[in-house]
Amino acid sequence: MSGEQQVLSGAEILLKALSDQGVDMIFGYPGGAVLPIYDAIFQQNRIRHILVRHEQAAVHMAEGYARSTGRVGVVLVTSGPGATNAVTGLTDALMDSVPVVCLTGQVPTHLIGNDAFQEADTVGITRPCTKHNYLVRRIEDLARVTHEAFYIARSGRPGPVVIDLPKDVLMAKHVYANGAGIQHRSYRPRTKADTAEIARIVEMLAAAKRPVFYAGGGVINSGPKASRALTELVHLTGAPITLTLMGLGAYPASDKQFVGMLGMHGTYEANLAMAKSDLIVSVGARFDDRVTGRIDAFARGARKIHIDIDPSSINKNVAVDLGVVGDIAEVLGDVLAEWRRRRPAIDEKALAAWWKQIEDWRAVDCLKYVQDPNGPIKPQYAIDRLYHFTRGRETFITTEVGQHQMWAAQRFKFEQPNRWMTSGGLGTMGYGFPAALGVQLAHPEATVIDIAGEASILMNIQELGTAAQYRLPVKLFILNNQYMGMVRQWQELLHGGRYSESYSDALPDFVKLAESFHAVGLRCERPGDVDACIREMLAVDKPVVVDMRVDPKENCFPMIPSGAAHYDMLLGPNQKAAISDHGLTMV
Amino acid sequence: MTEETIETHILAVLVDNEAGVLARVVGLFSGRGYNIDSLTVAEVDSTAHRSRITIVTSGTPMVIEQIKAQLGRLVPVHKVSDLTVEGPHLERELALVKVAGTGEKRVESLRIADIFRARAVDSTAGSFVFEISGSSDKLTAFVDLMRGLGLVEVSRTGIVAMSRGAKPF
Numbered sequence: 195m196s197g198e199q200q201v202l203s204g205a206e207i208l209l210k211a212l213s214d215q216g217v218d219m220i221f222g223y224p225g226g227a228v229l230p231i232y233d234a235i236f237q238q239n240r241i242r243h244i245l246v247r248h249e250q251a252a253v254h255m256a257e258g259y260a261r262s263t264g265r266v267g268v269v270l271v272t273s274g275p276g277a278t279n280a281v282t283g284l285t286d287a288l289m290d291s292v293p294v295v296c297l298t299g300q301v302p303t304h305l306i307g308n309d310a311f312q313e314a315d316t317v318g319i320t321r322p323c324t325k326h327n328y329l330v331r332r333i334e335d336l337a338r339v340t341h342e343a344f345y346i347a348r349s350g351r352p353g354p355v356v357i358d359l360p361k362d363v364l365m366a367k368h369v370y371a372n373g374a375g376i377q378h379r380s381y382r383p384r385t386k387a388d389t390a391e392i393a394r395i396v397e398m399l400a401a402a403k404r405p406v407f408y409a410g411g412g413v414i415n416s417g418p419k420a421s422r423a424l425t426e427l428v429h430l431t432g433a434p435i436t437l438t439l440m441g442l443g444a445y446p447a448s449d450k451q452f453v454g455m456l457g458m459h460g461t462y463e464a465n466l467a468m469a470k471s472d473l474i475v476s477v478g479a480r481f482d483d484r485v486t487g488r489i490d491a492f493a494r495g496a497r498k499i500h501i502d503i504d505p506s507s508i509n510k511n512v513a514v515d516l517g518v519v520g521d522i523a524e525v526l527g528d529v530l531a532e533w534r535r536r537r538p539a540i541d542e543k544a545l546a547a548w549w550k551q552i553e554d555w556r557a558v559d560c561l562k563y564v565q566d567p568n569g570p571i572k573p574q575y576a577i578d579r580l581y582h583f584t585r586g587r588e589t590f591i592t593t594e595v596g597q598h599q600m601w602a603a604q605r606f607k608f609e610q611p612n613r614w615m616t617s618g619g620l621g622t623m624g625y626g627f628p629a630a631l632g633v634q635l636a637h638p639e640a641t642v643i644d645i646a647g648e649a650s651i652l653m654n655i656q657e658l659g660t661a662a663q664y665r666l667p668v669k670l671f672i673l674n675n676q677y678m679g680m681v682r683q684w685q686e687l688l689h690g691g692r693y694s695e696s697y698s699d700a701l702p703d704f705v706k707l708a709e710s711f712h713a714v715g716l717r718c719e720r721p722g723d724v725d726a727c728i729r730e731m732l733a734v735d736k737p738v739v740v741d742m743r744v745d746p747k748e749n750c751f752p753m754i755p756s757g758a759a760h761y762d763m764l765l766g767p768n769q770k771a772a773i774s775d776h777g778l779t780m781v
Numbered sequence: 782m783t784e785e786t787i788e789t790h791i792l793a794v795l796v797d798n799e800a801g802v803l804a805r806v807v808g809l810f811s812g813r814g815y816n817i818d819s820l821t822v823a824e825v826d827s828t829a830h831r832s833r834i835t836i837v838t839s840g841t842p843m844v845i846e847q848i849k850a851q852l853g854r855l856v857p858v859h860k861v862s863d864l865t866v867e868g869p870h871l872e873r874e875l876a877l878v879k880v881a882g883t884g885e886k887r888v889e890s891l892r893i894a895d896i897f898r899a900r901a902v903d904s905t906a907g908s909f910v911f912e913i914s915g916s917s918d919k920l921t922a923f924v925d926l927m928r929g930l931g932l933v934e935v936s937r938t939g940i941v942a943m944s945r946g947a948k949p950f
Contacts, residue, residue, distance in 0.1 A: 317801060322812050326856040329800065346856060380797060380859045506850035509843060 204333050204364040205234040208297070211340035213240050214374045217268050219259065219635060220244070220297075221252040225272025226312060227299025230364040244635060244664060247656040249276050251628035253283020253354075254654070257292045258632025261615045262590055264417060266347050267632065269296040274312030277358075278319065282622060284354045285323040289619025290440060291415055293352035295343050296324075302362035303331055316358045325353030333366040341373040350383030351504040352415055383503060385521035392528045394516055395475070395499055400538035402473035402497075404548045405433040408456065408485075411440030411618070412478020412502060414611040416522035421445065421611045423526035424477060430533055432545050434552055436464035438479050440618045443608035453552060454561075457485040458754045459600040462560035462763055463552055465754065468493050469761040470551070476500045478522045481512040482619070483780075491759030501525050560752045560765055561604055570745040571721050573598065573673045577605045577645065580671060583728045588640040590633045592616065592626040594650030597679035597750045602645040624653030627670060631657060634666045641669070641732065648674040648741075649698050658711035661737040669731050670739045672704060675746040683749045688756070688773055708739035717741040756780035785841040789818065790865040791872065791942045792849065793950060797857040798824045798832040805855050806834060815848050816840060819874075819917075819939035831859065833950075835941050862950060869945040875914040875938045878924060881907055882931030890930040897923045908933070 202210065208231060212220070219242045224232045235243050246252040249271045256267025271280050277298040287294045298320075301310040317329045326346050328339045336359075343355040399405060407428055413420045421444050428435045428451055435445050436456040445452055454461030456468055465487075468474060474496045479485070481500075486492040489511060498514040500507070501522060508517035518525060565575040591606055592615040593599040599616055608614050615633060617625035626644040634642040644651075651672055661668055681696040705715030714734050718727040718741070731738045752763045757777020796802045803822055810817050818837040825833045838848060845863070852861045864870040878899070880890045883906075890909060894901065899913035913923055917940060924935055944950070 318804070321801070321805060321808055350854075378856075381856045383854075504854065506847060506854055508850070510847055510850075513843065 199369055201367050202370050203230065203234070204336055204359070204366050204368070205230040207333075207336050207368060207370045208340060208359070208364070209234050209238060209241060210370050211337050211372075212268065214372050215266070215341065215344045217241055217266070220268040220270050221246055221255040221259070221632065222270030223249050223252060223272065223276060225276050225299060227273035227301060227361050228270060228276075228297075228359070228364075230361065231270060231297070231299075231359075243270075245660065246628070247659045248654065249279035250283050250624065251654050251657045251660070253280050253287060253294060253296065254622075254625050254628035255632035255635070256294050256296075257283065257287050257290070257625075258592060258615050258629030259636045260292050260294060260632075261414075261629075262612050262633040263636045264612065266293040266295055266344055269294060271296065271298055272312065273299040273301055273316070274314045276312075277314055277316040281319060281323055282620075284320055284356065286617055286620040286622045286625060287354040288323055288325065290617065291352050291411060292354065293347040294354040295347050296354060296356045298356055298358050300329065300358045300360040303360045304362070306360065316356065320356045323354070324356050327356035327358065329358040329360075330363050331360065333363050333368040336363065336368070337370055338373050338376070341376060342378055345378055346381060350381070351412075384505075384519050385503065385524050387501075387518045387520040387525045387528065391516070391518045392525070392532050395501075395518065395529050396532045396536060396538060398473060398497065398499060398516065399431055399433075399475065399533075400536075400540060402433075403541055403544035404471045405431065405473040405475065406467045406471040407433055407435035407475045407477060408438070408468065408479055409435060409441045409444050409477040410438035410479025413441055413444035413522050414478075416478065416503075418611055420478070420521075420523035420526060423523055423530055425449070427526055427530055427533070430530070432540060433475075434467050434549070436460070436467060438482070438485060438618075439603055439616060441479060442603060442614045443611045444478075446609045447607035448609060453556070455603055458487070459604065459750055459752065461604070462558050462752055462765065463555035465760045465763060466555045467552055468496070469759075471496045474498045476502070476514070477526070478502060480507045480510070483511070485760075486511060487754045487758055487760035487762075491761075493760075558765065560763075565721055567721055569721070571718070571724060571743060573601050573675065573744040573748055574605060575721060576671075576673060576724055576742050576744060577601050579724050579728055580643070580645070581606050583725070583732060584641055584643070588637070589613065590615070590630070590637060590640055590642045592630040592633065592642070592644045594626040594644070594646045594653075595621045595623045596647045596650060597675070597683065597748075598645055598647045598650075598673040600680075600750045601673070606645075623650040627651060627654050627668070628657050630668045631660055631666055634668050635664070643669040643671050646670055646672045647679060648672050648676065648701055648704075649678045652702075655707070658708070658713055658737065658739075662712040666737060667735050668737050670737070671731070672739065672741055673744045674701075674704070674741050675744050675748065676701065677746055680750070686749070688778060704739050704741035708737070711737075713737035713739055715739045715741065717743070719743045785843070787839050788842060788845060788865075789837065789839045790845050790863055791870070791940060792836045792838060792852070793862045793864055793942060794834040794836065794852055795859040795950060796832050796834060797859070798830040799857055802832065802857045803834070805857070806836075806852065809851055809855065810838075810848075813847075813851065815844065821939040821941055835939070837940050860950065862944075864942050864944060867944060870942055871945060872916060872940050872942045873914055874917050874920055874940050875912065876920045876924070877902070877936045878911045878913060878927055878932070879934040880909050880911065880927050880931045881933045883907055886930045890927060893923070893926050893930070899923060
């Protein structure tokens with residue numbers, strides 16, 4: 195092509211590379227060091243720029259965009275404070291394996307190290323919170339680095355990549371060569387398992403009497419094909435399946451083999467199935483401490499298979515019998531083919547007995563609650579009604595962090611992957627609202643709801659401005675219990691009910707707050723009004739803030755108290771937790 | 782965690798010689814609480830811009846496996862090799878040892894240096910700088926003997942290592 199020999203500025207090369215990577219949208223905030231990029235953005239119309247109100251929110255928006263589409267989210271921030279504000283978002287994306295490329299401005303190369311205005315050691319600061327990062331010192335490297343960054347962000351275990359761009363590099367001139375297809379010289383993650391490993395998986399599955407699948411966010415990152423393969427394999431084997439917080443949607447929640455989410459606030463049947471199984475097949479999950487409970491008491495009778503694209507996830511927390519490195523869709527595809535080829539006999543009698551046991555645990559009905567029609571609104575009830583009114587729609591749910599997040603995870607049923615966006619690893623309050631905006635931008639016709647708490651929502655509430663500017667009809671469904679609920683719950687259970695600093699004092703009037711940002715505010719205070727409020731919220735084609743006043747005393751159950759074994763669950767407020775000194779030190 | 786034995790391993794890591802690569806490796810160890818007993822690094826291939834890092838580390842077998850997996854997923858890392866488990870290998874360290882003294886002590890230091898095959902690479906009327914290489918134990922023994930003979934200063938490289946035989950890295 196003749197265009198390939200064109201001499202372009204660094205900023206133009208950058209935009210051309212983004213465009214060649216298929217980028218249609220970037221989330222950013224301007225500043226001195228990135229002015230050349232903003233000037234180039236102004237003079238083109240292939241890439242849409244979304245102006246955020248805070249750089250942390252820009253990263254969360256890119257995460258919402260990425261997680262709901264399976265594509266790489268792109269962020270553009272300036273040097274110094276722009277970059278440091280992005281750090282929380284980058285760490286969030288690293289912990290939850292979200293593909294993000296973050297472009298940061300930098301002072302010109304001759305000023306680096308001089309404590310110049312708005313200078314920060316961005317590559318130094320972001321080294322531990324990115325999958326990889328670059329400082330581009332020479333214009334000759336810019337195109338290659340940009341293409342490499344996208345490759346690294348999306349391949350293997352996805353993650354955030356920072357490209358730090360000194361202003362003089364952005365203004366220098368050079369020819370552009372498209373390098374979108376190049377191979378990286380050292381980074382080539384393994385995606386395919388070997389045949390012996392596949393055979394071993396089939397053998398272990400066929401021999402199991404009490405198998406359970408334990409799947410996580412890796413299935414979703416592997417793409418919809420992985421979810422389909424997982425569903426097929428679970429059906430073929432007849433085994434129960436549980437999902438992690440990150441994995442919700444990887445397997446249809448309404449399917450009868452799904453026993454719910456596992457972990458600290460997972461279902462009784464899911465945790466007990468893990469504890470009593472004789473084979474755990476972990477698929478794209480990482481045996482995180484929220485899942486295992488006390489590690490030495492975790493699933494002691496079970497053999498364990500761990501399939502993950504990241505070799506460092508295997509044998510990190512829990513020693514497994516078979517570790518298989520590969521992409522979930524490829525590995526499960528091979529397992530399915532091998533299973534069909536061998537048609538192994540399953541021990542139907544053992545499986546029936548296993549299911550009978552699981553049904554007994556299910557009968558405990560661990561998520562039950564009572565809504566008194568004259569009492570305060572139970573948060574569980576509000577979420578159930580929200581689910582009821584949105585199930586026929588194309589709905590995406592994001593959350594903030596805390597009790598509301600766990601209630602949403604327990605109660606909202608996801609039938610498909612990429613519909614549920616929550617901050618799992620880092621637990622970032624303030625994640626959900628900007629993430630929802632990113633989702634809405636990628637899916638303009640969909641219903642996008644951030645299930646929030648009144649404390650979390652205030653951590654990125656300024657993005658109401660972004661919602662208004664781009665007319666994004668995102669719904670903020672605030673379960674307002676006037677407490678940092680999860681903090682209060684732990685203080686009640688672990689610290690003698692001394693509610694130190696966990697009361698949400700001096701809250702704003704959320705209805706007026708919404709109105710001042712050109713959104714619609716709704717308040718609901720009685721159980722009888724919940725339905726009408728949700729209907730109205732869904733009917734309005736504008737951003738809506740719902741102030742759902744819920745019972746301030748409600749706690750989230752079931753719960754594995756910190757430091758306890760995963761089979762020692764608290765099922766309700768009448769059970770007292772026996773917390774060891776060791777448990778007190780856990781988070 | 783269960784009580785497991787702490788093992789010492791020598792890891793050889795081939796990396797791209799690019800800005801910040803050592804910081805990535807060292808940051809990984811400090812960030813995840815792993816031990817570095819010694820670390821050496823230098824470019825070994827100036828055409829391909831590759832550096833070789835030799836790390837001596839210690840931990841339980843599970844931790845050692847984690848360290849290798851974590852190193853392996855750093856983007857500029859080409860290869861991680863655990864010399865301790867991958868068969869027979871050589872370990873060498875080099876030290877410069879400065880000793881000041883006169884008279885009998887000075888003569889004695891030279892005599893011991895001879896036994897250890899250390900070379901005097903600098904000499905003044907009142908001092909020597911010895912260069913010694915070999916196993917870390919040998920270097921330590923030499924330094925300990927020099928303490929009574931006017932030891933002034935020690936500089937050690939840390940361990941470099943390589944597998945025996947024809948097999949490449």
